[in-house]
Every structure is written in structure tokens, then in C-alpha cells.
Amino acid sequence: MNNKQHLFMTRKYHLKNNFVPSDILALIQKHKSNRLGYTTLLNYYLGKHDILYRTFKDSSKPNNLTVNNFAKLIVDTSTAYFLGEPVTYLCKDTAFLDKVVEVQRDNFAIDVDAELGKMCSIYGHAYELHYLQNGVHKFKAVSPYNMFMCYSMGIDESPLCAVLYETHKDATSNEEVIFVQVFTRDSIIEYQAEGGDIKFPPTVTPHYFGQVPAVEYVANEERQGDFETVISLIDAYNTAVSDSINDIEYWNDAYLLLRNLDATTQEDIESMKRNRVLMVDGEGDARFITKNVQDTHIENIKDRLTMDIHKFSQTPNLNDEQFATNLSGVAIKYKLLGLENKTAIKERKFTSALIQRIALIRNILNVRGGNFSFEYVEPIFTRNIPANLVELGDLVSKIRGLVSDETLRSQLPFVIDNEEEQARIDKEKEALLDYTIVSPPTNTQEPQGLNLDNEETD
Secondary structure (H helix, E strand, O other): OOOOOOOOOOOEEEEOOOOOOOHHHHHHHHHOOHHHHHHHHHHHHHHHHHHHHOOOOOOOOOOOOHHHHHHHHHHHHHHHHHHHOEEEEEOOOOOHHHHHHHHHHHHHHHHHHHHHHHHHHHOEEEEEEEEOOOEEEEEEEEOOOOOOEEOOOOOOOOOEEEEEEEEOOOOOOOOOOEEEEEEEEOEEEEEEEEEEEEOOEEEEEEEEOOOOOEEEOOOOOOOOOOOOOHHHHHHHHHHHHHHHHHHHHHOOOEEEEEOOOOOHEEEEEHHHHHHOOOOOOOEEEEEEOOOOHHHHHHHHHHHHHHHHHHHHOOOOOOOOOOOOOOOOOHHHHHHHHHHHHHHHHHHHHHHHHEEEEEEHHHHHHHOOOOOOOOOOEEOOOOOOOOHHHHHHHHHHHHHEEEOOHHHHOOOOOOOOHHHHHHHHHHHHHHHHHHHHOOOOOOOOOOOOOOOOOOOOOO
């Protein structure tokens, strides 16, 4: 197995306020030494586990290399539960909220949010970079593999800059060349370094975001991925399954023991294999030499590893027989308690980051003539979980009158826009009212031959 000490890497960087390019280059070298840890995490998500590189000294032995990708299962389940439903927003300033929604829609924010959530689940953190492209406000998710943010050394740890860099080998000098972009609070500084020295004078371009145009999203304060703590358990499970398959292959290739039998030539052995018949004389005996495999013990180990992987990653085993289709909402929430606890931490961290995104959007809107003051915009996260609609409908009907209809509708997962739903209800009421109004008769003449006064006729 490979040594995974590189996973204990630096994931948060601090810098003095009056930093210079040499300080940035020093941090880039430190960040590059941590890339192996990010590569390992991504490889495990992609199914490139350590078991694939296992070898035996005896090359004749079976060496099955089976990958059981718990890492991808954990990441996809956690991300879908957290961000499977799009984030919505509440704000008293509806004009400002409309502008924010418009910018986010232009940037496909639903997809950006999902990618940020997946990266945080893999790496423990991720970045969002804002920029102007042909005058259009753009933002995108960026992996921490080639980007990092620097914070001040004070207690507030305010963002000082974001660093995005790429490396390649110079074809002539064979030296490593680094292309660097430093996003500060007021400008973008670009330069190229080779051999630790800056080749050309840096170019400085002002931007108009009013703060560092980058946001860091974190899964937790430790910036630790969802499956990072159970990698050793995943490795153990891969080994257990691979060795079980090896044992089967050993059994298929078992040696045949011939005792007191005269079948020593290759022709005799080929004849027995072809005819499927053995002629045993007197005290002779023929049997396969096999190893007694403790199937129950091995299955117990794999079951224990599976349980521990789900438990310590706080990810429910949805294939467990305890997950019935008729569970109540309370029972489902209880079984998802570990995942919910982990997701609640992510939600708090993402809320802070999304508010920074909205602040960057506000700054650009105001530069372009807007006059939007700071108005708190609240991100609303909805868990992506199957709902027991019968149970939910029964609850809504029972508590109606105790809370507003608007609050009740917000609890129903199939109601996306509360105001639009209310408009539909009002429209249906108006249509129903039109059908129930009885119009007065248009012909008021008395029918012929009808005597209303009951008078006798001649």
C-alpha cells in the first residue's frame, strides 16, 4: 500500500498584509507539495484505488484487483442529499433579489453549486472565481488543485488574495515555468516565474468587485472530505474482496493428488483429464488438494467493514434491508441523522459563502448604476429526500388554522413557488365563482293560458 501521509496537507494559507510576489511564489511551492494529497482524493473518487497497484513476488499466484468504490458512493449520496434540490433565496428587497437571480441564472448557478458541493465532498473545500467577460458578470467553480486563497494573520482572517497558477516545462531550458494570477481586493496581478524568479514585470489590471473576487467554500472547518477518514477501511474492504476471489481461483486451479497410482507420464494425465475417468487400484487414491476457506469469517469481516465505512463517513447504507419503502418521515430522518448532522455543518459554511457571492454581485450592480444597499439575502436549502406525502398531507390538514396557508404550502415538496401557487388558487376560485352565479331570467312575460289570480273564465 502507498503511504498516505501526504493527505495531512496544508489547506489554509496566511499571508502578511504587505505581501510581495516572492511571498506568493513561496506559497505556490508549498501548495505544489500538497497536490499529491488532492490527487489521491480525486483518484479514490474516480475508482483508482491502491489495490490496483498491488503485486506479489510470486507472479504465478492469482492477483485479482477489485475496486469497491465506496468513495464515489459517499460523495454522490452526500452531494445529492445536500444540493439535489436547487438553493432558493429570500430577501425583502425584491428588486435586488430579481437582479441576483438573473445573474445566477446566466451563470447556471444550480450546476455551479452542485460542482462546488461535489468538490467540497471530495477535497474538503473548493473555490469560486468571479470575473467580467465582455462586460458580463461570470463566476465558476475551481478545484483546489491549482488555486488557493490567502488570509490575513489577524483574528478576523480576512481574505487578502486568491492565487490561480499553472505549471509547465520550458522546451528550451527544461525549467519549470509558472503562470500566476493573483486576485487582490482591487486588481489582478499576472506574472510568469521560472526557476523561482519572475521573468517579466508583472501586469496589473484593476477590477471593480470591491473585494477579493473569489470565494472559498468549505465542507467543515478542518476542510476534510467526506470519505477521507475511511480510506483505510475502503482499502481493507478491497483487499478482503480481492483475496476472496483469489481463493476461488486457487480452488479452481487445485492440484490433483494421485496416491499409489501409476500415472506419472504426461500422456496418462492428459487421458484422465480428457476422459474424466480415473481407474483406482487397491489402496490407490485420487483427490484435489484444496485450502479450507472460512467463508463465514470472511463475510463477517466484509459486513463489519461495510458497516464501519457507512458509520464513520456518516453516510447511510440505502441498500440496507432496514430501509423499507413504507417508513414514516420521522423514521427516515432518524436513519439519516448522521448524514443530516454532517450536512448541517456544510449548510452553515455554504450559507456564509453564498452571501459573499451575493455581495460580489451587489458590488458590480452598484458600479453599473445600481443603488442597492446591504440587504440580507437568506439562502434556503431543501434536503433531497423522499417525502411521505400521505403523512405530510394528513399533518397539513390537522394543523390548518394554527398556521398560515402560506406556511403550510411551503412544507409541501411539490410546491416550488408559493406566490405562484396562491395565484393559481385565486384563479380557480374566480372560475368556480363564475359558474355558481345564477343570472336573472331574461323573459319576464307571463306564460299564455296561466291565470295567476285564479279567476274563472267564461
